[in-house]
Amino acid sequence: xxxxxxxxxxxxxxxxxxxxxxxxxxxxxxxxxxxxxxxxxxxxxxxxxxxxxxxxxxxxxxxxxxxxxxxxxxxxxxxxxxxxxxxxxxxxxxxxxxxxxxxxxxxxxxxxxxxxxxxxxxxxxxxxxxxxxxxxxxxxxxxxxxxxxxxxxxxxxxxxxxxxxxxxxxxxxxxxxxxxxxxxxxxxxxxxxxxxxxxxxxxxxxxxxxxxxxxxxxxxxxxxxxxxxxxxxxxxxxxxxxxxxxxxxxxxxxxxxxxxxxxxxxxxxxxxxxxxxxxxxxxxxxxxxxxxxxxxxxxxxxxxxxxxxxxxxxxxxxxxxxxxxxxxxxxxxxxxxxxxxxxxxxxxxxxxxxxxxxxxxxxxxxxxxxxxxxxxxxxxxxxxxxxxxxxxxxxxxxxxxxxxxxxxxxxxxxxxxxxxxxxxxxxxxxxxxxxxxxxxxxxxxxxxxxxxxxxxxxxxxxxxxxxxxxxxxxxxxxxxxxxxxxxxxxxxxxxxxxxxxxxxxxxxxxxxxxxxxxxxxxxxxxxxxxxxxxxxxxxxxxxxxxxxxxxxxxxxxxxxxxxxxxxxxxxxxxxxxxxxxxxxxxxxxxxxxxxxxxxxxxxxxxxxx
Numbered sequence: 148x149x150x151x152x153x154x155x156x157x158x159x160x161x162x163x164x165x166x167x168x169x170x171x172x173x174x175x176x177x178x179x180x181x182x183x184x185x186x187x188x189x190x191x192x193x194x195x196x197x198x199x200x201x202x203x204x205x206x207x208x209x210x211x212x213x214x215x216x217x218x219x220x221x222x223x224x225x226x227x228x229x230x231x232x233x234x235x236x237x238x239x240x241x242x243x244x245x246x247x248x249x250x251x252x253x254x255x256x257x258x259x260x261x262x263x264x265x266x267x268x269x270x271x272x273x274x275x276x277x278x279x280x281x282x283x284x285x286x287x288x289x290x291x292x293x294x295x296x297x298x299x300x301x302x303x304x305x306x307x308x309x310x311x312x313x314x315x316x317x318x319x320x321x322x323x324x325x326x327x328x329x330x331x332x333x334x335x336x337x338x339x340x341x342x343x344x345x346x347x348x349x350x351x352x353x354x355x356x357x358x359x360x361x362x363x364x365x366x367x368x369x370x371x372x373x374x375x376x377x378x379x380x381x382x383x384x385x386x387x388x389x390x391x392x393x394x395x396x397x398x399x400x401x402x403x404x405x406x407x408x409x410x411x412x413x414x415x416x417x418x419x420x421x422x423x424x425x426x427x428x429x430x431x432x433x434x435x436x437x438x439x440x441x442x443x444x445x446x447x448x449x450x451x452x453x454x455x456x457x458x459x460x461x462x463x464x465x466x467x468x469x470x471x472x473x474x475x476x477x478x479x480x481x482x483x484x485x486x487x488x489x490x491x492x493x494x495x496x497x498x499x500x501x502x503x504x505x506x507x508x509x510x511x512x513x514x515x516x517x518x519x520x521x522x523x524x525x526x527x528x529x530x531x532x533x534x535x536x537x538x539x540x541x542x543x544x545x546x547x548x549x550x551x552x553x554x555x556x557x558x559x560x561x562x563x564x565x566x567x568x569x570x571x572x573x574x575x576x577x578x579x580x581x582x583x584x585x586x587x588x589x590x591x592x593x594x595x596x597x598x599x600x601x602x603x604x605x606x607x608x609x610x611x612x613x614x615x616x617x618x619x620x621x622x623x624x625x626x627x628x629x630x631x632x633x634x635x636x637x638x639x640x641x642x643x644x645x646x647x648x649x650x651x652x653x654x655x656x657x658x659x660x661x662x663x664x665x666x667x668x669x670x671x672x673x674x675x676x677x678x679x680x681x682x683x684x685x686x687x688x689x690x691x692x693x694x695x696x697x698x699x700x701x702x703x704x705x706x707x708x709x710x711x712x713x714x715x716x717x718x719x720x721x722x723x724x725x726x727x728x729x730x731x732x733x734x735x736x737x738x739x740x741x742x743x744x745x746x747x748x749x750x751x752x753x754x755x756x
Contacts, residue, residue, distance in 0.1 A: 167285060174289040177551065178267055178296050184564035185256050190578045193563040194255055197671065198447065199303050200580060201608040202623040204236045205246045205254075210616070214238040214247075217402045224598070225613060226622040227631050227660070228697065231413060233406040234626040239399045241353040242305050251614070252577055259302045262309045267296035269313030270521060277319050278522060279529040287528045290547035295521045297554035299561075300449035306350060307359040308449050311518040314350055317343035318367050322374065322385045347388055351395035356403070358447070360396045362512045364389060406626075416632040416657045422494050422508075424655030437488025441481065443557075444516040450557040451517040455549045456524045462542075463530035473526040480519050487513045524550065575677065575726040585724030586615035589731055592720060593701065601698040603638075603662045605684070606676035606705030607727065620699050621661050632657055634697065639663050641688025662689075667706070676705040678728030683707045691715030691734050702732040 185192050194200055207230075208214045211223045215238045222229035236243070245261075246254035271292035279287055300308040320343040354360065371385055397404055406413055426432070444451040460477055490510035498504050528543045555561065566572050590597065601620050604612055609619045620635065636643070636653065639662060643650040646665035653663060666684050667673040676682045687708050692715070702716060705727055711718055716732040723729075 170286055170289055174267075174293050177293045178264070181263060181297060181558075181561065182260055184561065184568060185259070188564060188567055188576070190252050191567065191576045192256075193560065193567055193572070193574055193576045194252070194580075195301075195560050196574065196580065196608070196675065198301060199255075200577075201610050201674070202625075203251065203610045203614055205243050206251055206614060208232070208235060208238065208243075209247060214243065217405065219405070225616075225618050226609075227620065227624070227627055227635075228601070230622070230624065230627055231406070233402045234413070234415075234624070234628075237400050237402060239352055239401075240305065241349075242303060255303070258305070262300065262302045262306060263296045265306060265313060266298070266300070266309035267292045269310060269316060270295040273312040273316040273319075273522070274525045277316065279525050281529070284525075284529045284532065287525055287532060287543065287547070290551070291521050291525045291528070294524070294547070294550045294554055295517065297551065297558060298449040298451055298517050298521075299558040300517070301447060304355045304358060305353040307354045308514060308517055310350055310354060311359075311363060311515065312521075313346050314363060314367070315518070317346040318370070318385065318388060321388050322371075322382050344388070344391075347392050348395060351392060351399045356396050356400045357507075358511055358514050360400075361507075362514050364393055364396075365512070366515055367392075414629045416627055416629045416660075418629050419632070419654065419657065421655035422498065423491065424651055426491050428491060428495055433488045433492065435488075437484045440487050440513055440516065441484035444520070445487075445513045448514045449517050451520050452550075452553045452557055453520055455546055455553065456520050456527070459527040459531065459546045460523055463527040466534060467530040473523055473530065476519060476523045476526065480516065480523065483512055483516060483519070486510060574675070579725040581611055581614045582724040582727060583615060585722055585727060585729065586612065586617070589703070589722050589729060590616070592722075592731065600700040602701045602703055603694065603699055604703050604705075605662045605664060605687075605708070606667060606674065606682065607703070608674050609661065611727075612703055617703075620694075620697055623659050623661075625658055627660065632660060634693075635660055637693045638690050638697070638699075640690065645688065662702070677726050678705075678723060683709055685709050687711075687714050687716075689714045689716070694734055699734050702734060704730045704732060706730070708732065 205214075207223050207225055210225060211232075213221050213223060213232045216232055219233065221232040223232055223235065242254075242258055245258045248254065249257050271288050274288040274291060275285065295312065296309075298308070302309070306313070320340050351360070354363075368389055371382070371389070375381060442453055444453070457477075460473055464471075464474060487510045490508075494504055524546075528546060531539050531546075532543050563572070563574055567576055593600070597616050597618055601618050602612060603609075603619065603621050608623065609621045610623060612619050613622070620638075639653070642663050642665050643653060646663075646668070649663045649665060649669045652659070652669045659669075661674065663669065664673070664684050664687060666686070667676070667682070682705075684704075684706050687710060694715075707730055708714070708716060711732055715735045717735075719731045719733055721728065721730050
């Protein structure tokens with residue numbers, strides 16, 4: 148009888164191991180599917196242009212040799228007549244390291260795989276070891292981890308979103324180190340558990356301080372206070388971990404803190420930033436904004452469609468009588484969504500008294516929503532699975548499958564690459580976007596070394612020209628001198644006067660210091676004018692005299708300018724590539740070699756984040 152029971156037990160264990168192995172293979176296969184288009188297409192793959200390829204800060208830093216030059220006078224000459232190096236991204240970043248090793252495309256792909264792989268690992272560890280640790284919940288831990296890995300995060304921000312589960316896992320490990328509070332804690336967790344400290348030590352060098360630093364630390368600190376109120380016990384290792392991560396974030400972004408608090412000669416274009424430039428103080432709009440971010444999260448943090456997760460949470464609440472942890476999590480999500488939607492009211496009430504509310508934009512706390520939604524999904528599905536019926540198991544599988552399919556359709560980069568593979572592209576791939584062969588021909592035709600003249604671009608992102616070594620007066624920068632914005636505005640003042648929309652965009656926001664056209668507008672396609680569209684500008688109003696004073700000798704336009712002669716432009720030649728058709732215009736008909744451009748004198752003010 149005992150022997151028979153023992154044999155049955157061995158068979159059961161073998162069956163469990165085989166089942167576990169199968170689940171891992173399925174999870175890894177679904178995760179690997181995310182990377183297949185890049186392997187098949189390589190440099191013919193599409194990479195998100197918005198907030199990714201439209202700004203190539205690291206390539207500019209590499210070319211200038213000033214990645215780690217944090218002296219106050221250091222400038223990157225290739226953009227904006229000398230963009231202060233301190234106003235560009237930190238060099239102490241793993242994203243910068245990957246780009247230095249592998250180049251822009253290779254670095255992006257390596258970083259993309261690593262970021263999404265770590266997002267899977269982090270969510271799995273968080274669920275399996277802390278939230279739903281029962282072995283029966285392994286399919287849930289793996290399934291939710293796959294869904295989280297498919298969230299279309301902006302991987303150029305590193306682990307800003309994707310690394311949050313790993314950070315939560317590490318903080319919870321350290322919190323459980325106090326065995327007096329947690330007698331059942333596993334040996335080795337906490338202050339002596341080196342992987343947790345390693346994760347917390349590396350995160351500040353692989354995440355954006357503005358988007359992740361303060362929101363993640365605030366959430367970790369809030370959970371610490373919640374745990375203290377709940378248990379009445381203090382965890383010094385947890386406090387030490389918070390202080391350690393905060394210190395490393397400051398160290399990793401020292402150039403930003405220096406520019407903000409120690410610089411006597413920099414005033415940011417964000418001094419003119421109007422928080423209400425694209426918002427209205429309306430109860431209806433605030434409510435709709437809250438509903439939108441609740442339903443799909445925030446675009447920059449990774450679209451997370453919440454319909455299936457919300458249904459699972461409400462169903463678990465109805466069918467399960469034990470615990471309400473997932474309902475507290477849902478309440479936190481609702482609170483964050485309302486905070487985001489109604490933040491403009493807080494600005495209206497207190498912004499004049501607390502300028503930090505406007506400059507820092509604390510509504511960025513929505514960066515936590517993808518993590519919170521997936522945590523809620525894991526807890527809710529575990530409650531449903533605990534019912535134990537076959538119907539409940541099928542329901543859990545259906546929720547996971549539905550959320551995974553939603554993740555596929557929400558991932559715009561993956562969708563565009565499927566179209567590339569099918570021969571039906573809607574946007575240019577990486578190679579066609581930067582088209583080194585085309586811009587090499589343009590440079591050869593000009594015949595001067597690129598540091599001897601400056602250019603501006605119309606109908607395309609200046610990053611295209613910057614990637615190909617051109618020195619541009621226009622650029623996409625999240626931080627640059629206000630004085631330069633005012634000087635550049637004189638060039639495009641005529642176009643801004645014709646169109647309230649682009650005037651509002653430039654004057655009250657201004658991150659895109661671009662050559663705007665009232666006819667092209669400010670939408671996404673205004674800077675992605677492909678040759679097949681045949682777009683034209685009928686009447687361009689351009690102050691070519693000021694442009695020349697700034698050293699602007701050429702205009703590279705992706706559209707034909709019909710009144711070019713009237714505005715001081717002379718068409719030299721048209722160059723056609725895979726996606727672009729570039730019209731090369733001389734400014735005032737005769738290029739002048741740039742030698743002694745006067746440096747910009749900055750006023751004694753500080754910068755806003």
